[in-house]
Amino acid sequence: MKLPISDRLLACAGFVAPGDRVADIGCDHGYLAIHVLTRGIARSVIAADIGEGPLQSALHNAVKFGVRDKIEFYLSDGVRNIPRDFDSMVCAGMGGDTMIHILESAPWLRNEKYRLILQCQSKTPMLRQYLSEHGWRIHEESVLRDGRFLYTVMEVVWAPDYPRLTRAEWYFPPALLENPGKELPAYYRWVVRGLEIATAHQNDAEKKQVLEELRKLPEQEDLDFLLNE
């Protein structure tokens, strides 16, 4: 029996450290939890969802794939109702506003002992801004393609003394450049195109400034690969 897990979720699972106790928030079908357990990556999983239907689906799949005894299930808005004894928290397939809501409701997460693995579906610059202005550091971020779509996955740690991102970095953070994968040029062009569209009919001086800064990036000697096909 093959688990129908997406490349997007596999990329998130790639950030889980061996032996981690994982909290999968917004687990839905439970595929991430099942994958990290059946592959022997995680020690245990807390699977939480705000909806009863998704949670039942995760429970059903956990039984089907033989990992029911390694998962605790919680009906929870974010981390509100779950135990705090985990190492990494995965939030995947959610908008940046939902992730900000989850982080805002749990100040106890602001602690070096937790790692956040975030795969944001929309409003990603807003999420990066929030993280940077509230003491979180994007330690690593990578781009992947799943079907027609590009996604990024971030590994985020509590680092309140770390310098804040600039406005342009909310759109294209340095973490992406530290470990550039093959989809990075496509992501760069997608971000620039999005800003071009947003500023075409709107006199948004801040976005125009960001666009100008991002257009200059490939002029830097070691970043010309951003323009490669």
Ligand SMILES: C[S@@+](CC[C@H](N)C(=O)[O-])C[C@H]1O[C@@H](n2cnc3c(N)ncnc32)[C@H](O)[C@@H]1O
């Ligand atoms: C689009 S699905 C993504 C499921 C899975 N994480 C993935 O990436 O494939 C989003 C899931 O998050 C859940 N969700 C939305 N807001 C939530 C919140 N505040 N707390 C917990 N779960 C939430 C939804 O019920 C849904 O099951």
